[in-house]
Amino acid sequence: MEIAKQHWSAERYAETAHFVPTLGAPVLELLAPSPGERILDLGCGDGVLTEKIAAAGATVVAVDAGPNMIAAARARGIDAKVMDGQKLAFAGEFDAVFSNAALHWMRDQEAVLAGVRRALKPRGRFVAEMGGHNNTAAIIVALGAVLARRGLDAHRLSPWYFPSADAYRKKLEGAGFTVDEIAIVPRPTILPTGLEPWLDTFAEDFFHPLPHADRLQARAEVADLLRPVLMDETGTWIADYVRLRFRATHAA
Numbered sequence: 001m002e003i004a005k006q007h008w009s010a011e012r013y014a015e016t017a018h019f020v021p022t023l024g025a026p027v028l029e030l031l032a033p034s035p036g037e038r039i040l041d042l043g044c045g046d047g048v049l050t051e052k053i054a055a056a057g058a059t060v061v062a063v064d065a066g067p068n069m070i071a072a073a074r075a076r077g078i079d080a081k082v083m084d085g086q087k088l089a090f091a092g093e094f095d096a097v098f099s100n101a102a103l104h105w106m107r108d109q110e111a112v113l114a115g116v117r118r119a120l121k122p123r124g125r126f127v128a129e130m131g132g133h134n135n136t137a138a139i140i141v142a143l144g145a146v147l148a149r150r151g152l153d154a155h156r157l158s159p160w161y162f163p164s165a166d167a168y169r170k171k172l173e174g175a176g177f178t179v180d181e182i183a184i185v186p187r188p189t190i191l192p193t194g195l196e197p198w199l200d201t202f203a204e205d206f207f208h209p210l211p212h213a214d215r216l217q218a219r220a221e222v223a224d225l226l227r228p229v230l231m232d233e234t235g236t237w238i239a240d241y242v243r244l245r246f247r248a249t250h251a252a
């Protein structure tokens, strides 16, 4: 099973990516947690959204593959454990599985969906948002161009999976879910600390094969290519995010 080279620092994430949980309000609304429900937060990160689910009166168990993220979630008082989303170890215990901005990091989607279905009670719901088809397309093209100058294929290095609504609907149905709703949602996203810190936080896998001495140069070349496209006239970087949001039900 392929594992992303990306290393997750809760501190760096809070600094450069605090918008991720903040922009998670629509998927939280789609989850509509109720008091007394037992909910699994899959890929909880530092637990900012998990806390909101708990605040609705649900009992939440949170998992994430990053030990540093789990430490940050535990510091918020969340019942959180390190677990690979491709190897979920739960059976028939959750009313809902929730996930925000995590599924696209998981290469073996069949294993993820089988684990989610197993974790749910019959008729339980799976509500999630992930990167969708064309997510950060301009950034991916720029990474491709800069790495090609160095003889590398960015597509082979990419840790991300950004499916279309039709493709993911088929995966969900094939895994034993009924899809209640699924949609692609373009969401231009302001990068509060700019593009280069964003690349450090999210795109480590692309730079990993480069010699240390060349990484900053390559990162600057990516920014140079994207500046005319993703930076507005006030100097704000706005990334071309596209989300895939869905609610599906365990087809008992």
Ligand code: BEZ
Residues within 6 Å of the ligand: 020, 101, 102, 131, 135, 136, 160, 202
């Ligand atoms: C994210 O994890 O939120 C993300 C990853 C890659 C591109 C854009 C967003």
